[in-house]
Amino acid sequence: MVKGYKNPVDTSTKKIVAQNKQTFDLEDLGVFASNDFDGGRLNGFVKYNDSTAILIVNPENTPINNSAYYAFETWSNTSKPFYFTFQYPKGYKHRYVPKLKINGTWSLIDSTDIFKKDSIVTIKLNLGKSRITVAGQEIQSSNDVKNWYTRLVKGKEGSVRLKSIGESKMGRDLPVLDLYRGDAKNKEIIVLLTRQHPPEVTGYYAFQSFLSTLLSNSNMSKRFLDKYHILAFPIVNPDGVDMGHWRHNGGGVDTNRDWSIYRQPEIKQIVKYIGKTLKKNNSKIVLGLDFHSTYHDVFYTNNIREGTTLPNFIEQWFSALEQNIPNYKVNEAAANSTKPVSKGWFLYGHQAVGITYEIGDKTPKTNIDLFGEVSANEMMKILLDK
Ligand SMILES: [Zn+2]
Structure with missing residues (x-):
């Protein structure tokens, strides 16, 4: 359990109204x-x-x-x-x-x-x-997501392992892509999450581009995976995605309010898998990025930077994005998480930098692909120089 949220949310399972398929x-x-x-x-x-x-x-x-x-x-x-x-x-x-x-x-x-x-x-x-x-948004079902990551990892077995960490409330697979080269021991960990909220497909597209860049086999990506360990969860809420939900999981709950007591199986198993990986490898989390969509592009950050694993990361990363994306200005909204959201969990639970990476509902795919790629490359540069 992670405490520190001023406004806890009851994430006990609630009734959902079934949709008749017809x-x-x-x-x-x-x-x-x-x-x-x-x-x-x-x-x-x-x-x-x-x-x-x-x-x-x-x-x-x-x-x-x-x-x-x-x-x-x-x-x-x-x-x-x-x-x-x-x-x-x-x-x-x-x-x-x-x-x-x-x-x-x-x-x-x-x-x-x-x-x-x-x-x-x-x-x-x-x-x-x-x-x-x-x-409302392009459809990317759990099967589409699976087809994507299956193709992505092909031939890259030295850098990425595809695993199942368990099942969602209604029995759908919860996959993780585990990225590192060589030995996982003592490598600092970066966690990537997406599709907590089913319709937020533009955020998922940024996640796709980000992860593809980490696995691009460039010299930098190889050096990065020699030094760091990535846990990437490409579909946190597969039930909500396939059932066409507006926001909640199969338990009728917003999973991005469950990062405290873990009452929902999706978050419970993700947290358990991360914990097991940290312990086994004597590692710590340094950064967590959770990819979402909202009305416009925005990064939600925590106010607290001092005492975290990467106190200067946000400032360096945002200025690198502005330098490397034409006509781009970072829109940052900094606040401490009062509700149990993932970015608060990274901070309160792991003293790590947590960021909600939000892409606009209407941001064009070509822009998203560029944001994803540049933000992955600049993250790698900063963390390799650290
Ligand atoms: Zn969201």
Whole structure:
């Protein structure tokens, strides 16, 4: 258990409302919608008039952050334009600009196909027999994540070991990528986390780019893995991801409030695995990065720097990012964690630097890839010079 949070949160398991996986059928219009895939979220689909349907989208339980995630496929018997109006429970608003997957490729919906009246959002799509996927963020299911890291580690067995640390609440795999070269003994440890919050895919993309850079086989990455040990958790909340949750895990809880008593199996097993690794190798954590998404790019840091394992890291890293990313200004929000979030756990539990690495919901993928790569390279440079 890690203490020190002013505002503890009760992370006991709560009830979630199951989503019925199905194809909704507006028979007289020949229009269909389905949530029957990993990452799907659509709780109802009803006719409003001959050219418009209501999309009913509910969260897994409440109270919950306003991160109204939706994902469905839609098609029709005949080619025609059709309108869809989003309906959320009272108190919750539309957040994510729709992304469309057409013929296997994701793109943002054209802004001329979005209509806003007060806070009610309607979109127009040109339907036909082939399915269009409409989602709040691009879908990266647990299976997609697995395909990615399986490809990533191939041929790099000398630098990375892929392991399972256990299962989520509903029995999905909790993987870890364990990176180091040579002997793990006495190497300082860096922990990387992502997908505590299911729709936060842009943060996951930064995690992908960051980790790929650490495994790029460059001279620097080899030297880095000779000296340091990385524990990277690519999908902390696989149940939430596959069940199309707005924020919570299979236990109906925000896992990023459980970094104190570890009541949820995902955090409990991650903490246990980290603890075991530290003990076995006589190591300590120096840095923890937790990749998320929010409205804009921001780094949430702890105020306390003195007495941590890397008291100057944040300042050095942020100035290196500004020097190496064109026209980029770091947006830092420093505060001490009053709630049991991972960045507080790194500080209070390990005197380590903890940072929540947030990518904007709308940050373009090419920018994210660059941020991920530059931030990994600059981290390696600073830690190798230490
Ligand atoms: Zn988050």
